[in-house]
Amino acid sequence: MAAFEGLSNRLQNVFGKLKGKGKVSENDVKEAMREVRLALLEADVNFKVVKDFINKVKEKAIGQEVMKSFTPGMVIIDIVNKELTSLMGETHSKLNKSNKPPTVIMMAGLQGAGKTTTTGKLAKYLQKQNHKPLLIAADIYRPAAIKQLQILGEQIDTPVFSLGDKANPVEIAKQGLQQAKENHNDYVIIDTAGRLHIDEDLMNELKDIKETVKPDEVLLVVDSMTGQDAVNVAESFNQQLELTGVVLTKLDGDTRGGAALSVKAVTGKPIKFAAMGEKIDALEPFYPDRMASRILGMGDMLSLIEKA
Amino acid sequence: AFTEKIETLVLRRKKIDEDFYEELEEILIGADVGVNVVMELIDELRTEVRKRKIEDAVDLQPVLSEKLVELLSGKEDNSLNIQESGLTVILFVGVNGVGKTTTIGKMAHRFNSEGKKVLLAAGDTFRAGAIEQLEVWGDRVGVDVVKQQAGSDPAAVIYDALQAAKKREADILLCDTAGRLQNKTNLMEELNKIYRVIKREVPNAPHEVLLVLDATTGQNALSQAKLFGEKTGVTGLVLTKLDGTAKGGIVVAIRNEMDIPMKFVGLGEQMDDLQEFDSEQFVHALFAG
Ligand SMILES: Nc1nc2c(ncn2[C@@H]2O[C@H](COP(=O)(O)OP(=O)(O)OP(=O)(O)O)[C@@H](O)[C@H]2O)c(=O)[nH]1
Ligand SMILES: Nc1nc2c(ncn2[C@@H]2O[C@H](COP(=O)(O)OP(=O)(O)OP(=O)(O)O)[C@@H](O)[C@H]2O)c(=O)[nH]1
Ligand SMILES: [Mg+2]
Ligand SMILES: [Mg+2]
Numbered sequence: 001m002a003a004f005e006g007l008s009n010r011l012q013n014v015f016g017k018l019k020g021k022g023k024v025s026e027n028d029v030k031e032a033m034r035e036v037r038l039a040l041l042e043a044d045v046n047f048k049v050v051k052d053f054i055n056k057v058k059e060k061a062i063g064q065e066v067m068k069s070f071t072p073g074m075v076i077i078d079i080v081n082k083e084l085t086s087l088m089g090e091t092h093s094k095l096n097k098s099n100k101p102p103t104v105i106m107m108a109g110l111q112g113a114g115k116t117t118t119t120g121k122l123a124k125y126l127q128k129q130n131h132k133p134l135l136i137a138a139d140i141y142r143p144a145a146i147k148q149l150q151i152l153g154e155q156i157d158t159p160v161f162s163l164g165d166k167a168n169p170v171e172i173a174k175q176g177l178q179q180a181k182e183n184h185n186d187y188v189i190i191d192t193a194g195r196l197h198i199d200e201d202l203m204n205e206l207k208d209i210k211e212t213v214k215p216d217e218v219l220l221v222v223d224s225m226t227g228q229d230a231v232n233v234a235e236s237f238n239q240q241l242e243l244t245g246v247v248l249t250k251l252d253g254d255t256r257g258g259a260a261l262s263v264k265a266v267t268g269k270p271i272k273f274a275a276m277g278e279k280i281d282a283l284e285p286f287y288p289d290r291m292a293s294r295i296l297g298m299g300d301m302l303s304l305i306e307k308a
Numbered sequence: 309a310f311t312e313k314i315e316t317l318v319l320r321r322k323k324i325d326e327d328f329y330e331e332l333e334e335i336l337i338g339a340d341v342g343v344n345v346v347m348e349l350i351d352e353l354r355t356e357v358r359k360r361k362i363e364d365a366v367d368l369q370p371v372l373s374e375k376l377v378e379l380l381s382g383k384e385d386n387s388l389n390i391q392e393s394g395l396t397v398i399l400f401v402g403v404n405g406v407g408k409t410t411t412i413g414k415m416a417h418r419f420n421s422e423g424k425k426v427l428l429a430a431g432d433t434f435r436a437g438a439i440e441q442l443e444v445w446g447d448r449v450g451v452d453v454v455k456q457q458a459g460s461d462p463a464a465v466i467y468d469a470l471q472a473a474k475k476r477e478a479d480i481l482l483c484d485t486a487g488r489l490q491n492k493t494n495l496m497e498e499l500n501k502i503y504r505v506i507k508r509e510v511p512n513a514p515h516e517v518l519l520v521l522d523a524t525t526g527q528n529a530l531s532q533a534k535l536f537g538e539k540t541g542v543t544g545l546v547l548t549k550l551d552g553t554a555k556g557g558i559v560v561a562i563r564n565e566m567d568i569p570m571k572f573v574g575l576g577e578q579m580d581d582l583q584e585f586d587s588e589q590f591v592h593a594l595f596a597g
Contacts, residue, residue, distance in 0.1 A: 041343045044526035047334050110524065111549065111577070112405030120436075141577070143413075143444035148437030151458075155436075184398070196552045223405070227340040227526020229554035250404060253489040255528040278404065 006297030007080070010035040011073035023074045031268035032076050033141060043256035043295045046231045049265045057083055075086060077296070079278065082098050084292035088261060092285045093270040096216040096244060101186040102134070104177065104213050108206055108237060109221035111194030116273055118221055119191040120152030121283035126187050134185035135294045136176035137162040138209065139193035140168040147192050155280055159185070169193070170208045177213050190215070195238035217244045219272065222263055224248045230259035239268040248286065249275035260291050324357055332372075339594045340526050340554065342561025349375065373591060379563055380587035387516045387568050387584075389543070392478075395473050397481045397513040401499060401536050402520035404487030407548035407574055409438065411520055412482045413445030414582035420449050426477040429469030430455035430594050431462045431502060432486040442484055448579065462486065464503045465498070470509045484516075490535035500539045517542050518571065523549045523556030533562045548574030549573055551581070555594050 014032045015024075033054055040050045060079050069075045098102050105122065107115040117138070123133045135153055137160055139145035146162050153160035161176035173190050180188045190209065195202035210218065220234060220243050237243060246267070248260055251274050260271060271286040329350055336346045349372075354476040356362070356371050390396050398415075400408045412428060419426045428446055432438035432452055439455050454469035466483055473481040485502060488495035506514045519542040521529050538540050547556045550573050559570055570585040 038343060041337055042527055044340075046461050049339050105356075110552070112407065112522065114405065117436075142441075143448075144437040144440035147440045148435075151436035177590070180553065196549075198553060223522075223524070225522075225525045225528040227524065227554065227558065228338050229340070229552070232553045233524075252492075253403070253524075253528065254491040254531060259526070 007036065007039040008073065008077060008298060010039055010079075011076055015073045019197050024067050024069070026062060026067075028035050028072070028157065029058070029066055029076075031060050032072070033061065036076070036080055039260060039296060040261075043297070044225075044227045044262075044266075045231070045258035045295065046228050046262040049231065049262050052265075053083065053087070055260075065218045071281035076147055076297070081289075081292050081296065081298075084261065085289045086296065088264050088291055089270050090286035090288065092287050093245070093272055094285075095272060098216045101184075102177070102180045102188045103186065103217070104185065105189045105217040105219060106206075106210060106213065107189065107219055108216040108241060108243075109194060110196065110223070110233060111142075113194065113221040113223045114247075114275055115194065115221045116148050116152070116191050117278065118219075118247050118249060118273070118283065119149065119189050120156065120280055121151070121275065122189055122273075123158045123187075124156045124280050125283055127158065132185050133158055133186050133187035133189055134176065134180040134183065135160045136173055136188060136190040138176075138190050140165040140167065140169055140172075141193045145191075147286040152280065159183075169205055170212055172179075173209045173213050187212075194301045197233050197240075210241060215244075218242065219245050219247050220263070220267075220269075221247045221249060222259060224251045224257040224259055225229055225253060225255045226259040228262075230262040234263040235266045238269065243267060243269045245270050245272040247271070247275060248291075252276045252282070256297065257291060258295050261295060316507040324363065324368060324414075325331060328365055329354070332436060336557065337554075338341040339527035339557035341546045341557035341594070342530060342564070345561040345564045348564075363437070364506065369546060376560065376591045376594070377587050379560060380590060382568065386544075386571055388571060391515060395478060395481060395510060395513070396515045397470070397473075397483065397510055397515045399483045399485070399503065399506060399540065400518050400520060401485055401540050401542065402487060403489050403522075403532055404435075405526075406487065406520045406522040407546075408432075408487065408520045409441055409445065409484050410577065411518075411546055411548060411572070411574055411582065412442070412484050413449060414579055415572075416445065416451050416480075416482055417449045417579040418582060419480045420451055425477070426480045426482065427469065427473050427476065427478040428453045429466055429481060429483040431458050431466050431469075431484045433458055434486040438484070438486065444525055462498065463505050466502050467505050467509065470506065474510075488543050490532050496535065497574060499536075503540045514543075516544055516571075518544050518546050519568070520546045520548060520558065521556070523547050524554040525551060525556075526558060527561075529558040530561055533566055533568060537566060542568055546572045546574065547585070550593075551575045556590075557594055561593075 011294045062123050066072050066075045137146040137149045163172045274286045276282045416426045427489045430439045430442045575581045
C-alpha cells in the first residue's frame with residue numbers, strides 16, 4: 001500500500017533505476033525530492049511547511065554529497081532525517097519550573113484532543129518525582145468533564161479543585177491557585193474546556209485565565225492524527241496565548257504524525273511530551289529524532305538499529 | 309458551486325498550465341483530501357482538458373466540481389436505515405475523542421423530537437466519566453440510559469440495553485462504545501463482540517453502524533475507515549467538528565476507496581448541531597476561505 005511504504009522504499013525505487021548508469025544527475029535528485037515531498041504529505045505535514053522544507057533539503061542534496069555518492073538514497077534520507085530532527089528541536093525539553101512554587105501549568109486545545117487525560121497523566125508523572133500537584137477543573141461546558149477529572153484524580157490520589165459547573169472558569173482557576181498555595185501543592189494543572197481557535201468568546205476566556213494565574217507553562221494539546229489544519233490551530237492558539245510548549249497525544253496509533261512538524265514549524269515551541277495511550281502512565285518525554293523517523297516511515301529501521 | 313479559493317485561482321491564472329495544476333493540488337491537499345486521490349483527480353482533469361480541448365481555467369471549474377460531488381454522493385441512499393416498525397439499533401464506533409457520545413446525544417434529540425421512543429446504551433465502560441457524560445445527554449434530551457458500573461463488560465451492557473429496548477418497545481436504541489484506535493487488536497475484537505451480540509439478539513441488527521470521524525483528522529481517517537469497516541461492518545460515516553477550520557477532505561479519499569456513504573455532519577457541541585450530509589455543500593466548503 002503506497003501510503004505506508006516508507007521513504008526508504010520510495011527512494012530505492014528512484015535510485016534503483018540508476019544501477020549501471022553510475023552517476024546521479026540533477027534530475028535524479030529532483031525526482032527523489034518529489035518522493036520526499038509525497039512521503040511528507042502522506043504523513044500529514046502541512047503543504048506549506050513541506051514546501052519550505054523541500055527547498056532547504058534540495059539545496060543540500062544538489063550539492064556535492066548526493067551526486068558523488070554510491071548510495072544516493074541513503075544520503076538523501078540522512079539529510080532529510082537530520083533536517084527534520086533539527087526542525088523539531090534537537091533534544092527533548094523539560095517542563096518549566098517556577099522558582100516560587102507552585103508551578104502553574106495550563107492546558108489548552110481543540111475538543112477531544114486529550115487535555116483532561118493528559119492533565120491526569122502529568123499529575124502522575126509529577127507525583128513520581130515526589131511533587132504534590134493540585135488539579136483544577138475549569139471545564140464547565142463539556143458534560144461530566146469535572147467528573148472525568150475527579151475520577152482521574154481519585155485513581156492517582158491527587159486532589160481536584162472544583163466549584164461545579166455554574167462558576168466562572170476564571171474564578172475557578174483563581175480560587176484553585178489560592179488553595180494550592182494554602183495546601184502547599186508545588187504544581188497546579190488547570191484543565192480547560194476544548195474549544196475552537198476561532199471561537200472568540202472561549203479564546204478570550206483562556207486569555208483571562210492566563211492573565212489571572214500567570215502560568216509557567218501553557219501547553220497546547222494536539223491530537224497526532226491531525227491533518228493539514230494543525231498549522232491553523234497551532235498558529236492561532238500561539239498568537240492568542242503565547243504557548244510555552246506542546247503535548248502530542250494518541251501516538252500509540254498508526255498515524256505518521258506529521259502534525260508534529262507542522263506545529264513546531266509554525267509556533268517554534270518545543271513539543272514536551274508524547275502521550276502514548278489511555279492509561280494514566282502513558283506519557284513520555286518527547287524525542288524529536290524518533291518523531292522524525294516516524295514521519296518518514298522509518299520506524300522499523302530505527303527499531304532494527306536499536307535491537308542490534 | 310465554487311468559492312473564494314478556486315475562483316481566485318481561476319481568475320488569476322486564466323490559463324491551464326503546470327502552475328495552475330500545482331496550486332489546485334495545494335488547495336485539495338490543504339483540505340486533507342488524500343494525496344493519492346488528489347494525484348488521481350488531477351490526472352483525470354488533465355485527460356479531460358486534453359479531450360475537451362479546454363484552455364481557460366474557468367471552464368475547468370464545473371468539471372472538477374462535478375467529479376467531486378459525484379464521488380461523494382454515490383448511488384446509494386444517504387439516509388438512515390430506520391425500521392418502519394419495531395426496534396432500530398444503531399451502533400457508534402470510532403477512535404478516541406472524535407465525538408461519538410456527543411453525536412449520540414444529538415441524534416437522540418433528533419429522533420425524540422420526531423416522537424420516537426429512544427433509548428441510549430452506555431457501552432463505554434472504560435473512559436473516566438463516560439457513563440456520566442451520556443447520562444447528562446440523556447437528561448438534556450429526556451431519554452433513558454441503560455448502564456452498568458464503570459469497568460463492566462461492554463458487551464453485557466449492550467445485551468442489557470437490547471433486552472430493555474425490546475421490553476419497553478423502544479423505536480431506536482443508540483449504542484455508545486469506548487473510543488479505540490484501530491490498530492489495537494484486543495479492543496477491536498471487543499468491539500466485534502459487541503457487534504455480534506447485537507446481531508444475535510435482534511434480527512437484521514445493527515441496522516446502522518456509524519463510524520464517527522473528526523474533520524481535523526488527516527490521512528489516518530482512511531485507515532480508520534478500513535479497519536473499523538472490517539471489524540464492525542460500518543454502514544455510514546458521521547463527520548464531526550466541521551464548525552472549525554478543518555475541511556474533512558479525507559472523506560473524499562474514503563469514498564474513493566470504499567463504499568461507505570456519508571450520512572451526517574456535526575457542526576458544534578449543542579443538541580441541534582447535527583445535519584444530514586449534503587455533498588454539494590461539502591464540496592463548496594472544501595474550497596471556501
Ligand atoms: N489511545 C489514546 N487515547 C488517548 C490519549 N490521550 C487521550 N486519549 C483518549 O482521547 C479521548 C479524549 O480525551 P480527553 O482527555 O477527554 O480529551 P479532552 O481534550 O479533555 O476533550 P474535551 O475536554 O472534550 O475537549 C479519550 O477517550 C481519551 O481516553 C492517548 O495518548 N492515546
Ligand atoms: N466543535 C465541535 N465539537 C464537537 C463536535 N462533536 C463533538 N464535539 C466535542 O468533542 C469532544 C469529544 O466528544 P465526545 O462525544 O466525548 O467524543 P467521543 O468520541 O465520545 O470520545 P471518547 O468516548 O472519549 O472516545 C467534546 O468536547 C465534544 O463537545 C462538533 O461537531 N463540533
Ligand atoms: Mg476535557
Ligand atoms: Mg464517548
